[in-house]
Amino acid sequence: DAKTTQPPSMDCAEGRAANLPCNHSTISGNEYVYWYRQIHSQGPQYIIHGLKNNETNEMASLIITEDRKSSTLILPHATLRDTAVYYCIVRARRSNTGKLIFGQGTTLQVKP
């Protein structure tokens, strides 16, 4: 599975959009981009995933560049409860293992 690079930390004002970048320059054609987040002392929570098209669900939007070498997770109206570590992961669908390489992620601090 390809490696990802994320900034270690970001701040965002409450009510504003939070844009979390991720670089995955070695992504291969069959690998999807997944985003999870982990609130302190809890298990990670799935947010969204995509292959090459932009995706949106009730939690967030995922924008993937045309060359697929980077992506951005967008939380449109960040709240204090969105303060967490956000992990960007690339992984082939139907991988035979649960070997998600989480890395250290981006710690998002939403401030009042």
Add this chain to the structure above:
Amino acid sequence: DGGITQSPKYLFRKEGQNVTLSCEQNLNHDAMYWYRQDPGQGLRLIYYSQIVNDFQKGDIAEGYSVSREKKESFPLTVTSAQKNPTAFYLCASNMNEKLFFGSGTQLSVL
């Protein structure tokens, strides 16, 4: 409620002691996983099981053992051979390529 239940939330191990962490799911998922997380670090895969009565080693299986006798249960034993067991342990199951995690067990050494 459907989900992954891990117990206990906090566990203390004495030197030379084996301890078992419980993971139960009622999601009817075939695949289950155990991860270890150290402070400020990402998750590392210990063991995984794709189906009942079968399991595979992950990246850091030494000092750990698992069983998968029932679909709903995937307990992890931290043996005395694991010399640095203090960590946050997470159990997960997989459905449609999404991982669902339990709330974790914090294991510490006395």
